[in-house]
Amino acid sequence: MVLIMLGRRLNRGESRAQESPVTKRKVFEMDPKSLSGHEFFDFSSGSSHAESILQIFNEFRDSRLFTDVIICVEGREFPCHRAVLSACSSYFRAMFCNDHRESREMLVEINGIFAEAMDCFLQYVYTGKVKITTDNVQYLFETSSLFQISVLRDACAKFLEEQLDPCNCLGIQRFADTHSLKTLFTKCRNFALQNFEDVAQHEEFLELGKDELIDYICSDELVIGKEEMVFEAVMRWVYRAVELRRSVLQEILTHVRLPLLHPNYFVQTVEVDQLIQNSPECYQLLHEARRYHVLGNEMMSPRTRPRRSTGYSEVIVVVGGCERVGGFNLPYTECYDPMTGVWKSLAKLPEFTKSEYAVCALRNDILVSGGRINSRDVWIYNSQLNIWIRVASLNKGRWRHKMAVLLGKVYVVGGYDGQSRLSSVECYDSFSNRWTEVASLKEAVSSPAVTSCVGKLFVIGGGPDDNTCSDKVQSYDPDTNSWLLRATIPIAKRCITAVSLNNLIYVAGGLTKAIYCYDPVEDYWMHVQNTFSRQENCGMSVCNGKIYILGGRRENGEATDTILCYDPATSIITGVAAMPRPVSYHGCVTIHRYNEKHFKL
Numbered sequence: 001m002v003l004i005m006l007g008r009r010l011n012r013g014e015s016r017a018q019e020s021p022v023t024k025r026k027v028f029e030m031d032p033k034s035l036s037g038h039e040f041f042d043f044s045s046g047s048s049h050a051e052s053i054l055q056i057f058n059e060f061r062d063s064r065l066f067t068d069v070i071i072c073v074e075g076r077e078f079p080c081h082r083a084v085l086s087a088c089s090s091y092f093r094a095m096f097c098n099d100h101r102e103s104r105e106m107l108v109e110i111n112g113i114f115a116e117a118m119d120c121f122l123q124y125v126y127t128g129k130v131k132i133t134t135d136n137v138q139y140l141f142e143t144s145s146l147f148q149i150s151v152l153r154d155a156c157a158k159f160l161e162e163q164l165d166p167c168n169c170l171g172i173q174r175f176a177d178t179h180s181l182k183t184l185f186t187k188c189r190n191f192a193l194q195n196f197e198d199v200a201q202h203e204e205f206l207e208l209g210k211d212e213l214i215d216y217i218c219s220d221e222l223v224i225g226k227e228e229m230v231f232e233a234v235m236r237w238v239y240r241a242v243e244l245r246r247s248v249l250q251e252i253l254t255h256v257r258l259p260l261l262h263p264n265y266f267v268q269t270v271e272v273d274q275l276i277q278n279s280p281e282c283y284q285l286l287h288e289a290r291r292y293h294v295l296g297n298e299m300m301s302p303r304t305r306p307r308r309s310t311g312y313s314e315v316i317v318v319v320g321g322c323e324r325v326g327g328f329n330l331p332y333t334e335c336y337d338p339m340t341g342v343w344k345s346l347a348k349l350p351e352f353t354k355s356e357y358a359v360c361a362l363r364n365d366i367l368v369s370g371g372r373i374n375s376r377d378v379w380i381y382n383s384q385l386n387i388w389i390r391v392a393s394l395n396k397g398r399w400r401h402k403m404a405v406l407l408g409k410v411y412v413v414g415g416y417d418g419q420s421r422l423s424s425v426e427c428y429d430s431f432s433n434r435w436t437e438v439a440s441l442k443e444a445v446s447s448p449a450v451t452s453c454v455g456k457l458f459v460i461g462g463g464p465d466d467n468t469c470s471d472k473v474q475s476y477d478p479d480t481n482s483w484l485l486r487a488t489i490p491i492a493k494r495c496i497t498a499v500s501l502n503n504l505i506y507v508a509g510g511l512t513k514a515i516y517c518y519d520p521v522e523d524y525w526m527h528v529q530n531t532f533s534r535q536e537n538c539g540m541s542v543c544n545g546k547i548y549i550l551g552g553r554r555e556n557g558e559a560t561d562t563i564l565c566y567d568p569a570t571s572i573i574t575g576v577a578a579m580p581r582p583v584s585y586h587g588c589v590t591i592h593r594y595n596e597k598h599f600k601l
Contacts, residue, residue: 051128057084058126069096070107071122076115077107078122088125091147117143124152132159138175145179157184164191166198170205170212192216194223200233206240210248213237218255223309227260231270238275250281257303258285259292260310266293296363297591298405298452300501305544306592313337314543315593317366317381318550318579319359320349321539321586324559329355330583333381335593336550338543338565341577350379350388359587360403362410362430366589367391369412370398378428378435383591392433396424402450406457406478411438413459416446421464425476439481442474447537449498453505454520458486460507463494469510470494473518487523490516495536497588499547501568508549511536515547515566515573529573531564539588545569548576553584560584 060066060081067079085092094100095108110118117139124130124144132140132155141156160172161184173188175181192199193216199205208216216222217230224230234252238245253276261270266289276282285303292299306312315335322329333346354371361367366381375397379388394412401415401422410428412435414421423444426435445462448470452458457476464470471492475484493510500506505518508531517528531549538552549564559582566573 054126054128057081061122061126068106071118072107072109073113073118074115076118078118080122084125089147089149113143113146114139121147121149121152124149132156134163137163141179157181160184161187164188166195167202167204169195169199170202170208174212189215193219193221196222196224196233197229200229200236205233206237208237210245210252213252214255217252220305220307221309222307224307226262226310227257227307228262228265228269231256231258231261235273235275242275246275246279249275249279250285253282253285254303257305257307258289259299259301259304260306261289263293266290295405295408297361298363298408300542302545308339311594312592313339313595314590316539316541316543316548316550316588316590317346317361318539318583319366319368319381319587319589320357321551321583322355322559323582324557330581330586332580334580335591336563336577336579337593337595338546338548338576343580347381347386347388350390351377354399356399356585357587358401358403358412358415359589360405360410361589361591362405363408364591366587366591367403367410367428368587369394369403370401370415372399375399375417380430383593391430392428392435395426395435395437396422398422398424400446402448402459404450404452404457406452406476407455409478411450411452411457411476413450413457414441414445414448414462420444421446438478439476439483442483442485443470443472445470445472445494447494447496449496449507449509451498451500451505453500454503456520458498458505458518458520460489460498460505460518461491461493461496461510468492475520486520487518487525489518490525490527493536495553497538497540497549499540499542501542501545501547504568506540506547506566506568508540509536509538509552511555517568528568529566529571531573532562532575533560535560535584537584537586539583539586541588541590543590550588551579551583551586558582 061079064079067081069080069082071078071080082096086096116136120130120136120140121143137156137159141153144152144156164172164187169188169191173185173192176184176188196216217234234256238249238252258270270276271286288299288301288303292304305314315337317333317335319333320330331348333349334343335346336343349368351374354373357371358369359366364383367378369378376393378391378393380391381388398415398417402413404411412426414423416422421444423441425438425440427438428435441459443464445464448462449460459474462470469492471488473486473489475486489507491510491512493512496507496509498505498507505520507516511534513530513534514527515529515531516525518525533554535552535554539550541548547566547568551560553559561579561582562575563577563579564573565576
């Protein structure tokens with residue numbers, strides 16, 4: 001009996017001995033056919049695991065457990081873990097992992113930062129959280145930049161963006177410039193431009209450098225109610241350190257648009273300022289402003305261009321014209337703002353059936369004279385009232401003539417009376433509303449280019465008869481009431497157009513692809529650029545310091561709706577927009593126009 005039991009025990013022992021210790025044993029059986037999901041499960045505790053580990057490391061840091069380095073800042077010691085610092089910062093990784101001296105030392109001293117900044121920084125390293133305040137944002141930004149923690153650095157920059165205020169935006173902008181924060185720099189600058197009147201009242205404004213101040217006051221995007229605000233801000237800046245800054249007064253005032261100050265303010269405030277009176281170098285700027293108050297838009301410079309925030313802008317006004325050869329004469333008067341690309345309709349031209357009239361701008365109004373029908377009529381467009389008013393008639397009826405303004409007076413030049421070309425020139429005085437004859441042209445022409453420049457009137461090219469074109473340049477001096485011949489234009493053409501800009505004359509049209517430039521002081525012509533196609537009877541006007549060529553008639557006689565822009569500063573010509581309709585033989589001038597949204601035409 002005992003033997004049998006031992007045998008049974010032995011058999012069970014042998015069975016156990018035959019089982020390998022690594023034999024896999026299933027707890028329960030699963031039928032593969034019944035499995036509806038995966039045979040495994042990837043478990044993750046998520047970010048909570050990392051947070052809990054980091055929390056424990058922070059507790060270790062507080063109790064100095066397992067710390068293997070002490071960071072010393074301003075004499076204050078911060079026990080840390082090299083592994084944690086290296087995992088978070090490439091600065092510390094390079095310090096501890098590249099066999100530097102600091103990798104072997106227990107105490108590492110770091111200069112150039114504040115202890116409080118280091119405390120905040122370590123709080124972020126060990127917890128992923130930190131409180132950014134107006135008091136610590138600057139040094140926390142600098143510390144995170146030093147230790148190359150881009151996430152914290154960007155958070156500080158974002159915080160600064162949200163703190164912009166008229167009292168601090170200039171300081172934050174300077175901080176952004178120092179640290180190459182382009183986005184923050186741009187936001188600060190735009191904020192200061194948009195809130196200039198408030199910004200200029202604060203201390204930071206008075207501490208601007210000369211170049212920083214100029215960067216603001218030269219901008220067309222400066223938001224102000226009127227230009228007087230800019231002048232007052234500039235003078236406060238100068239008087240803040242008058243002995244140091246009086247030497248740059250003229251340079252600063254060059255960027256203030258003195259011509260756009262109200263005449264009463266100019267006389268009662270600007271001209272009587274003692275600092276300006278004692279600065280002879282400023283006299284030319286004062287003289288320019290006085291001339292603008294008398295001559296209006298005839299005086300053009302960067303200082304006569306209104307800032308858009310004032311509600312005014314330079315616009316090009318297109319008057320009438322023809323849509324095609326033998327087609328209808330157009331009644332439209334429309335203005336185009338190159339800055340916005342927007343066209344707006346103005347009051348229609350009276351007696352629009354006339355053709356081949358002349359158009360010019362006088363101060364901020366527009367004159368239209370002559371034309372094939374009612375060839376003595378003269379109308380003036382009042383830009384403030386948006387109405388046309390008939391004024392004194394020409395002494396001699398004409399069409400295919402041109403008009404230009406010189407020293408506040410309008411000159412009608414040449415043309416055709418239905419029988420012959422005219423050498424007759426008339427001068428209009430708007431104060432007396434009278435036309436008077438002045439010295440006649442040396443050569444009678446129709447369809448010339450006419451403009452004023454450097455105090456003289458220039459008549460360029462034109463047609464002496466039906467079959468020939470002139471290359472003559474005739475110059476009129478109002479002081480002597482006489483004409484002189486100047487250097488001939490390189491091409492003999494009629495149906496050309498001229499404008500003056502920066503004491504130079506630019507000519508286009510005449511079915512050429514060229515733009516020519518004439519220097520009246522040197523009496524010298526030069527070719528400056530080509531247009532994209534040949535055209536004549538195009539409109540040409542200076543706006544915002546650039547030359548615009550609008551419409552015109554091509555070689556096939558059809559009108560075009562193209563607008564070209566030529567920038568003399570770069571000598572680049574570009575196609576910028578299209579007109580509402582193809583047009584030629586139209587008038588084209590630039591005036592200032594108020595763009596208040598509720599203003600009804």
